[in-house]
Amino acid sequence: EADIYQTPRYLVIGTGKKITLECSQTMGHDKMYWYQQDPGMELHLIHYSYGVNSTEKGDLSSESTVSRIRTEHFPLTLESARPSHTSQYLCATGQGLGGYNEQFFGPGTRLTVL
């Protein structure tokens, strides 16, 4: 079944640690996105990719980095986590341009940095 997977779902970690949030998809979509969502707030796009070896920064500045080596995999990395990085991170996929180009969302990773 086509789906989007994010691991871990919850992560509590200390300041200064390096973390990688995983996102993988079996949707067969070329486009992938990372959104940051503070509790009860709107989503902000922080990274996106149109395909392998393509990554761009989104509208909200983020200290995180991403890579896209495989179509189905779009991990997000924080080299040194800080309390200001505490948030929910949502991965999404989309296919093509134009039309509705619906975005499909993963379950999210809730990150807490102590």
Add this chain to the structure above:
Amino acid sequence: AQTVTQSQPEMSVQEAETVTLSCTYDTSESDYYLFWYKQPPSRQMILVIRQEAYKQQNATENRFSVNFQKAAKSFSLKISDSQLGDAAMYFCAYRWGSSGDKLTFGTGTRLAVRP
């Protein structure tokens, strides 16, 4: 820059009743798309309904319908015959044009459904 405003942080509706969630947006573009997304507690965000700006007819999906007022830049969501499973955060979102793909979200409305 485009902005999306949801002026109702929280709404409540009695089961089986109808509720309307408000959304306004600001854009100088004429070609765009509007969406309502639902985010249940601890569950994945899903698309509820979508509207193309060039279509005058309001979109409808089962119990969900929109009132799209292009001149007023308003895009409200009506949920009829509300069910307990409708309880969630609802986000209005905007996407520019036929070649754009990035979404701009509103701040969301938390809908509670009273049994």
